[in-house]
Structure formats: C-alpha cells, structure tokens
Amino acid sequence: xxxxxxxxxxxxxxxxxxVELRCDPISGHTALYWYRQSLGQGPEFLxxxxxxxxxxxxxxxxxxxxxxxxxxxxxxxxxxxxxxGDSAVYLCASSLTNGYNSPLHFxxxxxxxxx
Amino acid sequence: xxxxxxxxQYQHVQEGEDFTTYCNSSTTLSNIQWYKQRPGxxxxxxxxxxxxxxxxxxxxxxxxxxxxxxxSSLHITATQTTDVGTYFCAGPESGGSNYKLTxxxxxxxxVNP
Numbered sequence: 405x406x407x408x409x410x411x412x413x414x415x416x417x418x419x420x421x422x423v424e425l426r427c428d429p430i431s432g433h434t435a436l437y438w439y440r441q442s443l444g445q446g447p448e449f450l451x452x453x454x455x456x457x458x459x460x461x462x463x464x465x466x467x468x469x470x471x472x473x474x475x476x477x478x479x480x481x482x483x484x485x486x487x488x489g490d491s492a493v494y495l496c497a498s499s500l501t502n503g504y505n506s507p508l509h510f511x512x513x514x515x516x517x518x519x
Numbered sequence: 520x521x522x523x524x525x526x527x528q529y530q531h532v533q534e535g536e537d538f539t540t541y542c543n544s545s546t547t548l549s550n551i552q553w554y555k556q557r558p559g560x561x562x563x564x565x566x567x568x569x570x571x572x573x574x575x576x577x578x579x580x581x582x583x584x585x586x587x588x589x590x591s592s593l594h595i596t597a598t599q600t601t602d603v604g605t606y607f608c609a610g611p612e613s614g615g616s617n618y619k620l621t622x623x624x625x626x627x628x629x630v631n632p
Contacts, residue, residue: 435618446523446607446622447562460619495561502618507552507564 406430408511410496416517417486425481425514429498436479437508438471439495447495447510453479454502486518521546521612525623533631538595540626542608549611551584551591552620557604565593565606600630 409428417423429436435454439447449463453473461471468486473479483490493515497508522545532538542551550569554562566575568584568591575582581594595602605625612619 437618444624446609446624447620448622449619452618463619499618505567507567508554508562508620509564510561512561 408496408498408509410494410511410514412514413512414515414517416519418519419486419488421486423483423486423516425483425494425496425516427479427481427496427498427511429477429479429496430509431477433498433500433509434476435499435502435506436473437497437499438479438481439497439510441493441495441513443492450481450494452502459502483516486516488518491516491518521610521621523608523610523621523623525606525608525626527626528624529627529629531629531631532598534600535597538598538602538628540593540606540608540628542591542593542623544589544610544621547588549588551588552609553582553591553593554607554609554622555604556607556625560604562607595628598628598630600632603628603630 411426437452438450441447451461451471452459456476468484471481493513495510495513497510499506524543526541552567553565556562566582571588572586573584579596583592605627607622607625609620609622
C-alpha cells in the first residue's frame with residue numbers, strides 16, 4: 405500500500421515568507437507526527453496529533469510554527485515569517501496508534517531552504 | 520531534558536567485517552527503537568525492544584537492550600553494501616507516552632566493497 409506522502413519534496417523560499425508543508429498519512433493511521441531533521445542530526449520532535457487534535461505541540465520551536473489536521477487525515481505544517489535557521493528536512497510520520505508496538509512510518513520529507 | 524547519545528558517529532568498514540553501534544540514554548527508557556536511514560532517504564523502523572536485557576535478531580542484525588534499560592546496541596555481522604546508511608536509536612521521553620521519541624544523532628555506516 406501507499407506510504408506517507410509529503411509535498412512538496414523541496415521548497416525554497418525567501419526569508420520572511422510563509423510556507424505550508426503537507427502530509428498525507430497512511431490510511432487508517434490515527435496518529436500523525438511532525439519531526440524536523442537538520443544535517444547530521446537525528447529527527448527532532450515537533451508535534452503529535454491523535455485524530456484531529458494536537459495532543460502535544462511542545463516541540464514547536466516558537467509561535468511562527470503551527471500545524472493542523474482538520475479532518476483527522478491530511479496535516480499541514482505552517483511556518484510564518486521564515487528564517488534561515490528554519491532550513492531543514494521536515495519529516496512527517498504516522499502510526500496505527502500511539503501505543504507500544506506501533507512504529508513510526510516516515511515520509512520522504514520536505515527539504516526546506518530559506519534564503 | 521532527556522538525551523540519547525550514540526557512538527561512534529561514523530564507521531567505515533570493509534565488506535564482510537562486523538559493525539556495532541552503541542546507544543546511551545540519560546534516563547531509563549520504557550522501550551528503545553532502532554531506525555535505518557539510507558542516504559537521501561527517510562528513517563525506516565527496524566525493531567523495538569521493551570524488556571530489560573532483551574536480545575532480538577533479524578538475520579545478520581542483533582539488537583540488545585541493557586539490563587538497566589538505559590543503553591542499547593546494534594551489531595551487524597558480515598556487513599554488506601546494502602547495510603550502508605545511518606542507524607538511529609530512539610526512546611520515548613521519560614515518563615511520557617510512546618509517541619514523543621528522542622532520537623540519537625545516529626551512526627553513519629559506510630561499507631567498502
């Protein structure tokens with residue numbers, strides 16, 4: 405079956421602009437996560453959705469970052485007033501549940517470059 | 520906050536040699552997960568260990584979870600070029616649910632054919 409789909413695969417934007425990154429999880433997966441990966445680092449947790457609600461957004465770096473999942477499936481990560489430090493690969497993952505024995509299935513990520 | 524450290528950061532081996540990467544957490548973990556990321560790819564789940572002292576094998580890969588549930592290792596026997604990639608360990612935040620994983624920086628394995 406289809407895996408986690410993320411669009412766009414690459415996004416180049418100018419400092420100060422607004423961007424939206426989209427994630428389409430595996431069908432039937434109730435849990436959805438956003439992680440950010442910088443070069444040479446492991447993925448860093450940003451936010452977790454269970455259904456439509458953001459159950460934990462403690463990893464969002466500041467209030468320029470926001471994410472939604474209005475119908476409990478597709479999610480959009482929104483970044484306002486982008487800064488060069490926001491450049492990274494943004495990974496979306498989904499899992500069947502949020503419990504044990506429910507591993508994360510990652511998408512290919514969106515590589516964001518802020519110039 | 521919780522820290523997950525991995526060593527070595529890089530490892531280059533000749534095909535056929537063994538490889539081991541070590542993972543250490545600053546806090547006790549309820550479970551530990553291992554992921555593999557091929558160059559240019561995304562992390563792919565390999566395995567989860569839950570019990571103290573647990574050992575699991577997947578073909579040439581052997582995973583161990585320490586008795587104190589603060590460390591883990593991944594050992595690959597007789598590496599192949601298909602083993603190339605970065606291996607990450609990850610554990611849930613102490614006292615937290617399984618969803619919020621803290622990843623190590625990973626060990627990049629390269630294999631010379």
